Amino acid sequence: MTSLIFTSLIALPASAPAGGQPDLPQGGDAHGRTYRSTLGDEATRLRVTRRACVDHRRGLAFYVRRANDHRARMRLDRTLALSEGRPRSCPDARWLATGVWRPRARKWRTAAERWVAARVLRDFEVRPGNRAWLRAVDEAQKVFPGTASWLLSCSASEGGHGRWVPNSQGSGVGGWLQFYPSTFARMYGAASLELAARGFIVPGSAHSWYSPLGQALAGAWGVTNGRSHEWVGSGCRA
Numbered sequence: 001m002t003s004l005i006f007t008s009l010i011a012l013p014a015s016a017p018a019g020g021q022p023d024l025p026q027g028g029d030a031h032g033r034t035y036r037s038t039l040g041d042e043a044t045r046l047r048v049t050r051r052a053c054v055d056h057r058r059g060l061a062f063y064v065r066r067a068n069d070h071r072a073r074m075r076l077d078r079t080l081a082l083s084e085g086r087p088r089s090c091p092d093a094r095w096l097a098t099g100v101w102r103p104r105a106r107k108w109r110t111a112a113e114r115w116v117a118a119r120v121l122r123d124f125e126v127r128p129g130n131r132a133w134l135r136a137v138d139e140a141q142k143v144f145p146g147t148a149s150w151l152l153s154c155s156a157s158e159g160g161h162g163r164w165v166p167n168s169q170g171s172g173v174g175g176w177l178q179f180y181p182s183t184f185a186r187m188y189g190a191a192s193l194e195l196a197a198r199g200f201i202v203p204g205s206a207h208s209w210y211s212p213l214g215q216a217l218a219g220a221w222g223v224t225n226g227r228s229h230e231w232v233g234s235g236c237r238a
Helices: 002-011 029-073 090-119 132-140 148-156 181-197 212-224
Strands: none
Touching: 029 090, 132 148, 132 212, 148 212, 181 212
16 A cells, blocks of 8 residues: 555656646746746847837938938939838848948938038128128129129129118119119029029029129129120129
C-alpha cells in the first residue's frame, strides 16, 4: 500500500497550473520577479520601437510637405510624392525621412529663397533715412537692368531723390519722376503686363502714383522702350 501511494505522488505533474495560467520558472519568488521584469523590458522595448516608427513616418510626411510648400512658392505645379508602396518598413521610413526628403526639402527651400530674391519685388516706405527712391531704383534693376543711371539722373532734375513732391507750379505732376497721373498709369500698366509675362511678383502698393517702386518701374519701362523724350528735365536725355 505504501508503495502504491508513493508511486501516485511521483506521477502527479509537478507544474500543473491552476486555472490554465502559464507557469513561472521554478526557483522561488526571486526568479519570478526576474521573469516578470524581462517581460516588462520587452514590452517597453516594443512600445519605444512603435513610437519611433510613428515619429519616422510623421517626419517623412513633414519633409514631403515642406518640399512641396517651397516649390509652391516658386509657382511649380507638379507635386512631389513618395513612390508607390513606400515606406515599406520603419527603417525604410527613417531612411526616406533623414536620407532623402530632409535634404530634398532643404534644397527646395534654398531654391525658393533665391527665386523670391530674384522675382519678388519690394516697395519701400517713404520716410526720413529710408532711402526709398534709391532702393526702389535698385529693385527695378531686377526687371530692367541698366536703367539705374538714367533713373537717378532724370529724377535728380525732376522731383529729386528724397520724398514724393508735387510740381511747385501746380502742373499736376508729382513724384520722383514728376509723372502726370495718366502718364504714370499708362507706363506702369505696360510695365506691369511685361512683369507678369516674365514671372515677376509686384506688391499691390506699386500700383500707386505715390509708390517709389511704381515710379521706378514705370520710368525704367519708359526709357527701355524709347519714351525718355516724355520728360523735360536736363538729366532725362537718354
